[in-house]
Amino acid sequence: LQADLAWGASRLTFDSLRVVSASGFSITPNLTNAGTGSISFNGFSATALAASGAMANAYFTASATTGGTRLTLTPTAAGNELGASILDQLRARAL
Numbered sequence: 001l002q003a004d005l006a007w008g009a010s011r012l013t014f015d016s017l018r019v020v021s022a023s024g025f026s027i028t029p030n031l032t033n034a035g036t037g038s039i040s041f042n043g044f045s046a047t048a049l050a051a052s053g054a055m056a057n058a059y060f061t062a063s064a065t066t067g068g069t070r071l072t073l074t075p076t077a078a079g080n081e082l083g084a085s086i087l088d089q090l091r092a093r094a095l
Contacts, residue, residue, distance in 0.1 A: 001043040002077040005058060008069030009037030012060040017041060023055040040076075048081070 007014075014034040019027045025045040033039065043055050058071070078087045 001055070001075060002040070003043075004038060004040045004072075004074045004076060006038040006072045006074070007060070009035065011063050011065065011067060011069040012037075013063070014039065015059040015061055017056055017058050019043075019056050020054045023053060025055040027056050046081075 017029045019025055024047050025043045027041055027043050029039055029041040031039050073092045075090045078090055080086050
């Protein structure tokens, strides 16, 4: 899986992206744009993730200002154990 995660940088400061160890995934984040409200990451596992399982948790620090922001997760590539694309089968939920 390859995905982008975006948020309002005026409301949240990115702290970390940590793999859920039970998922069996390894996560490689690209934090270059974390200060402006976005990161990208690659996740890989030799075994399939459960249909609704978590593979990682993102941690943030909220600002002292009022208001909110939306987290947007956008998968950009995904494949199965045969190397075939399954991107059109993914459904990201609003966070």
